[in-house]
Amino acid sequence: MSKLTWVEDYWAHTPSDGSGGQPHDLLKHLQDTAKLAQQFAKIFDAGNLAYLLGIWHDLGKYNPEFQQYLRDAKKAEEQGQELGRKGPPHAVWGAMLLQNRLGQHPQASTFTLPVLGHHAGLEDAGEGEQKILGEPETSERLEIMQEAIQTFGLQPSGTPEKIPTQPYQQELFTRMVTSALVDADFLDTEKHFGQERPEARQYDLDIPQLWQRFEAGRQKLLDKQQKNGKKVAPHVQKVRDEVYAECLKAAEGKPGLYRLTVPTGGGKTLSGLAFALKHALKNDLRRVIVAIPYTSIIDQNAKVYRDVLGDDAVLEHHSAVETKSRKAGPDQQAEDAERKQGSALRMQLASENWDMLLICTTFVQLFESLFARKTSKLRKLHRIARSVIVLDEVHTLPPELRAATLDVMRTLIDDYGVSVVLCTATQPAFETDELTAAFKNLSQTEIVPQYADHFRELTRVKYALHPEYPNPAAWNTLASEMKTEPQILTILNTRKDSLALIRELQSQNTEHLYHLSTLMCGAHRKKVLAEINARLDDKTEKRPVRLVSTQVVEAGVDLDFPVVYRALAPLDRIVQAAGRCNRNGNGEALGRVVIFQTLSGKAPKGPYQKGIEKARTLLETSQNIDHDMNGTEILRRYFSMLYGDVHPDELHIQPLRRELEFRKVAETYRLIRDDTVSIIVPYGDYLKALIQWQHFPSRKSWRALQPYVVSIYTHEARQLAKGGAIRELEEGVYLFEAVGQYDPLVGLPIDRDPADLIYIPDGGNVL
Structure with a gap:
């Protein structure tokens, strides 16, 4: 391997149209990437370290073999051909030099792994070290790297900041600095190749402007609803007004952990956004991230946000809007041409690194990114620092993953200036969890201190056990009872149970029968929901609607039935189901929620099944089910019992995090385990x-x-x-x-x- 003495300049990338036909100068790329990474990481006091990683990340491209590869690639492109081979590895060279200089430094992995994985992703610490140590001709390669430093006159500025020594903090810190490096590298490379892309990333909005839009947009939305005749009972409107006022008041507080406990129908969606935006405004936080458990409801929340704030203010990012593209090349060209129109390109680019003020995403996208190893997911993480994260329907977080999940939330709050809002009608009461230490001694601010009063004021339903309980209710019994009710919703735990009840209803020639489940495509569900709501909203007559559904209706779906039947389920799910009953409080009488056992007794296994067991115990020992279920204390008891029975780290993720096993953590931490x-x-x-x-x-x-x-x-x-x-x-x-x-x-x-x-x-x- 000979030293490179025959070229006048050193390339980071081949020439491009975006650069006027000029190659991407290697020294300029290293310096520009380092400066941008420093800017990104400075927000969490890691700017000097990120600068160092930026300087080191592509230093391996000084390798004469890599320079020859770039020139061969340019020649092949000029001849309209593909080179047909990849370039020699370069990331490992920079990592090797860092490893050589750091020696046995206890936090060496936080320096070497981001450089080693800035293309391929973070390796497990042990595997990364072996890759570096396993490189052949180490001494000659190190000599070339030293020559590169001398040739370029590189002297990384500043001393790297102190790296956290606590294992879990170090693990997230390593992801964060990797994120800053990867995003900076992508952006600088894009600037060289990107043509219209850098201009499309320009974004003029700021948090003060977004708050002004919110105030005006919210009032316009309320006026529109009133004009359309969507009446809300006075006592419900009173609660919504109080919740909104408390959100504005609490928003003045400092960053930290907040809880927004609001009964169903209490205006949680807009009030939660109001808190987040004003809190960001008061504390100079950079963005708002609203995470929702299901893609089935994210569209409607994002639509509300767009109605209030404008289409250009909301980034909707989840699996349903990610590209499924079967080819590269022509497909990408078609996509780029398509996205040049309007703000489509801006939104696509922002989804890569969350460079927007308001992101509406899913739990899967947010949390699996926080435990990811691939650069495509890691890239956005540094944007989370100094943000407001609103976790809507937070009770749906898997209890078996809570050790790692709560630990990361705590670290974001303590080390990255993040405010986290736990938002739901059924608070999971993490502070009662004796098995998880993450939230111990962490101050939690109740945004609405009088939430228990609101639950009493918004008592819209009467709970009762089915006459057959605790024995199962036969399908023909349930079907007969549904036939006698003109408007009724029955929710089952499984798709098979739903279909079994539907078949029984069909055998009894039941009219006006509807169904909702994930076996129906979104367009189908949307059409059915529109038809159901049109019938329910018709005040001239009580039009029959008999709906059989799975759990898909329990979070965020706006339905308002006078009667709801719910198969025995985890207690929080039963309360959520009750939120579809007499939702707006306009009924002349209280709605009815009837809890029953099914013939099959089937339910999702694991924590869901354990939740059913705890709910059964509480219901069967309650002296007054209706009184208890309309209160809040029973939920605290429920979650305390559930957490005592479900191990917080069932999949042993925390030991993997302690050892910086990034690949294994990413493979193990999955909110949806079944592919x-x-x-x-x-x-x-x-x-x-x-x-x-x-x-x-x-x-x-x-x-x-x-x-x-x-x-x-x-x-x-x-x-x-x-x-x-x-x-x-x-x-x-x-x-x-x-x-x-x-x-x-x-x-x-x-x-x-x-x-x-x-x-x-x-x-x-x-x-």
Whole structure:
């Protein structure tokens, strides 16, 4: 390996149209990346370290073999060809030099792993060290790297800040500095190649402007609702006004941990946003991140935010809007051309690194990124520092992951100036958890101190056990009772139970029967919900609606039934189900919530099943179920019992974090453990959207296809594929091809034997 003496300059990247045909100068790239990384990490007191990593990250490109590779790639491109080989590794060279200089430094991994993984992602500490030590010709490579430092005159400015020594803090700190480095590297490289991209990233809004928009937009929305005749009972409006006022008052407080406990119908969505924006304004925080558990409800929340703040103010980022693109090259060109129109490009770019003021995302996107190793997910993390995180429906966080989840939340609060808002009608009472230390001695501010009074004031329902309880209620009994109620919602724990009840209702010739579940595509559910709400909102007559649903309606779905039946479930789920009963408090009498046991007794296993056991104990020992369920103390007792029975680190993630096992942590921390695939179903205008996506795969065309997609478990897809009911279009994406078998009532009929389905012959495919 010879030293590089034959070139006049050193390249970081090949010439591009975006740079006027000039190569990307290596020294300039190192310096510009280092300065940008320093700017990003300065917010959490790691600017000097990030600068050092920026200088070191691509130093390995000084390698004469890498410089030859770049020139060969340029020559091949000029001849309209592809080089056909990748360049030699370069990240490991910078990591090697750092390792050599640091020796046995106890926090050496926080220096070396970000450099080693700035393309491929963070390695486990032990594996990363082995990769570095396993490099051949170490002495000669180190000599070349030393020559690069001398040639470029590199003297990293400032002494790296003190790295946290507490293992869990060091683990998150390493992710954060990696995030700053990766984002800076992407942005500087994009500036070289990006053409219109750097200009599209310009963003003029700030938090003060967003707050002004909110005040005006909220009033306009309230006026519109009143004009449209959407009446709210006076006592409900009183509570909403008090909640809003308390949110504005509490927003004056300092960053920390907050709890927003609001009964269903208390105006949580807008009041929570009001707190977050004003709190950010008062404390000079940089952005607001609203995380929601389900993609099924994120659209409606994001729509409310856009109605109030404007389309340009809200970034909606979750799996349903991420691109499923089957090819590179032409597809990317089509996508870039498509996104040049309006603000589409701006939103796409912002989704890469969350460079927006208001992000509406999912728990999966937020928390799995906080435990991620891949650069695509890590890139956004540094933007979380000095932000407000609103965790809506926080009770849905998996209790078996709470040790790692709460620990990261605590570290964000303590080390990164973040305010976290735990927002729900059923507070999980983490402070009662004797098995998890993360929230011990952490001050929690109740945004609405009088929340217990509000629960009493908004008592809209009367709870009761089914007459057959504790024995199971037969399907024909439940069906007969539903037939006698003109407007009733029954919620089951499983899709199979829902379908069993529907079949019984059909056998009894029940009219005005509806169904909601995740077996229905979004467009189907939206249409059904619109029809149901139109019937429920009709004040001229009581139009019959008999709805059978899975848990999909329990979080954020705006339904208002006079009667709700709920299969025995975790206690917080029963309370959430009651939120769909007499929601606006306009009924002449209290709504009725009836709790029953099912014939099958089936329910999701694990913590959900344990939650059912705790709920059963509390209900069967209650002296006055209606009084207890309309209060708040029973939920504290419930969560205390649940946490005592569900290990907070069931998957042993914390020991992996302690040893900086980044790859293993990312593989283990999963909010949704079962892998799912996407099934495109024949509903509505699906064919038009499908053809568009297949011809022009892009973020926009994939999102247009989402209303016609159903997610099912991989093992369910295998059963359908075995008989030919679905055809794979690309990895993880299938087309449902069973003729006439997408049911207008229940959606995808995956509970049936695939042999019972009728299939399109091989020659009859529509595409």
